[in-house]
Amino acid sequence: MTANVQALNEREKETLRLLLQGHDAKSIARDLGISVHTVNERLRASRRKLGVASSREAARTLARFEQGTHNSSVGKGFGVAGDHAQENKGHRPDGPRGVKHPAVLAIGGTVIMSLIIAAAMLTWLAPGSTEVGPLPNWSTATTVPAGNTESTNIVQLDGNRLLWNGKEASEATVTEFLAVTRQMHPQPVLILSYTAQTPAKRVQRVRSLVDNAIQCKPGKCLEIAS
Structure with a gap:
């Protein structure tokens, strides 16, 4: 499972985190400043890499993995309520909204x-x-x-x-x-x-x-x- 989760890229992970917060494809697209088609492509790729049948199961799989590997003093931000983590140290090109800096x-x-x-x-x-x-x-x-x-x-x-x-x-x-x-x-x-x-x-x-x-x-x- 670890190898499968590590196959996810950072954009797929942020999409899965938003999904488990209760967002649907439209609100994820709006939050990240991307198209619904792009959201669905990310979810489809995540399901394939993790070998699961549903996007929500893919999100839960990512949550379990990150909760098992995070640093106890700074959360990974698997946000059921928007506690987003900054996966990329540089600028994310596909939209100004969404992931925020840990500081x-x-x-x-x-x-x-x-x-x-x-x-x-x-x-x-x-x-x-x-x-x-x-x-x-x-x-x-x-x-x-x-x-x-x-x-x-x-x-x-x-x-x-x-x-x-x-x-x-x-x-x-x-x-x-x-x-x-x-x-x-x-x-x-x-x-x-x-x-x-x-x-x-x-x-x-x-x-x-x-x-x-x-x-x-x-x-x-x-x-x-x-």
């Missing part, structure tokens, strides 16, 4: 973590019934922290609809994404956002799903009721 990610991650920790300290709620309030090991806030969200994933409940970073997803898909983020170093912050119209039992179910998947703690899991 930028490190600074941005520090800023967002500081904002979230500060918000948690100001808005911390005492533990109460898990049916109506956040779990004791979660932080709370009134709004999503502004600024860089490179190291943040958002699980949103809109009524009974479940969304991952703005895209509708099933509980199984969200669980799959959470399993990947748990292995990342540093682990991205998870924000659970829901509206007043969301049934309390639905909120509690998703709280438990997230908590069981990534073992939340203050500063890593943030709950926002709008």
